[in-house]
Amino acid sequence: MKNIGIIGLGLIGGSLGLELREKGFRTFGVSQREKTRDRALERGIVDEISEGYSLLNQCDLIFICTPIEAIISTVQDLIPYLKPETIITDVGSVKGKIVPKLSELWSNFIGGHPMAGTTQSGVDSGFIGLFDNAPYVLTPTEQTPQKAIDLMTEIIKLLNSRLYFCSPEEHDQAVAWISHLPVMISGSLIQSCLKEKNLKVLELAKNLASSGFKDTSRVGGGNPELGLMMAKYNSQELLRSLLEYRENLDQIIEDINNENWTNLEQKLKQNQQARPNFL
């Protein structure tokens, strides 16, 4: 039976703890806040928890579930306490700026991204079932030890997630398309509506907006810290997708300007046909 460490006991870390303890693993947590430690024990997220990292020296696998900007510094602080065979994995939503650095710090590392979430956060937000049927991406490199791949594969199967393998770069390209680009284009919708100078029209727009506007603007009106993090940590791929997007938008503007209805209709039909492949 394996011992599993979890640093960061929010939605992802907390859900991992609950789920893995239920599957028979022993879980060990670290938190600097006493309230979080108490609550994590009460909720059964961890078997043991401490303020410092030394508790984790008995772990076979450690999940780094902190916010993205804290991942690298956390691993730096953690490694003096570890035995060399301990595997580290992270759950960050970008990989290209994380995986090479962590692989350098700790060779027994494998990058991962469980693509599950709710709008909740904190030690009370985790629950059993979060990962059920959700994608879980692993991004091993040529240097990643086979043992790390095997153990993570086993665990992801236990979580009942859909496992995908790709390179850190492929991961970041794919999530730019389906997650980070939508946030920016959805946010631009809200931004541009607010630019309406005729206040009667703006007021009317607010009153008439219904499900179409609601859905299209949803991710753009979400947590600003998350949006900022995507832009900061996946800027290259996000920019690439934004530029491609703008080119497509320009073609639509041109079609309408030139009253090229055949072209526009073709695009709209293609969209209708293609969308189900993403769902």
Next chain:
Amino acid sequence: MKNIGIIGLGLIGGSLGLELREKGFRTFGVSQREKTRDRALERGIVDEISEGYSLLNQCDLIFICTPIEAIISTVQDLIPYLKPETIITDVGSVKGKIVPKLSELWSNFIGGHPMAGTTQSGVDSGFIGLFDNAPYVLTPTEQTPQKAIDLMTEIIKLLNSRLYFCSPEEHDQAVAWISHLPVMISGSLIQSCLKEKNLKVLELAKNLASSGFKDTSRVGGGNPELGLMMAKYNSQELLRSLLEYRENLDQIIEDINNENWTNLEQKLKQNQQARPNFL
């Protein structure tokens, strides 16, 4: 008690018939298709129905519920049969290209737009409750008779809709922002994803896409005829909103390019604050 005519017995016309008959009006329909006539009677949408327009000569108010492109020709065909005091209203989702022409054809006209819908269409799709708490916009002009405004106001109250008054132009500007622009930017998302040349990344994107992509792409992957109609009949306002949108998108691209995170964060925060005002 008023006699009400309905031309076009799909979702909007059918729901109007069911609703208004329930409120005690007598309703009269016209359809060239025997099946539609039979079904409209069976479902209780109309009290009487015929193939030709002459049945409608007893109506006080006639709703034109055809697709947008048929509204003007329908009214042209209809007016030889009407008594001059009959009020005509339409339910088209654009007003600037419809209202001036219909006002010219029939002075006793008032433009309207009930903003309710489902994905269903046809004579079996209408139902009581469709207009409940939905916006219903009336676009009277200086020439619109007060009697037409008063009768429509009374009926819209009976439908329990939220009534708004504005000019045809203001209507088209507002719906460009909250309905027609979202379709184009949402469709461009699907278009641009399909441009990904790395097939492994495209496949991965399809597998990883979840609720964020689903919501942002929904209206862009909808009925192509509707999208085309918006572009054709509201091209001027749609173009204006698209150009404003592109300017905002360019600013976001610039922020990311220049790593101007303060600017970007400000925009994302503004979006989060502003969105609830549209819901």
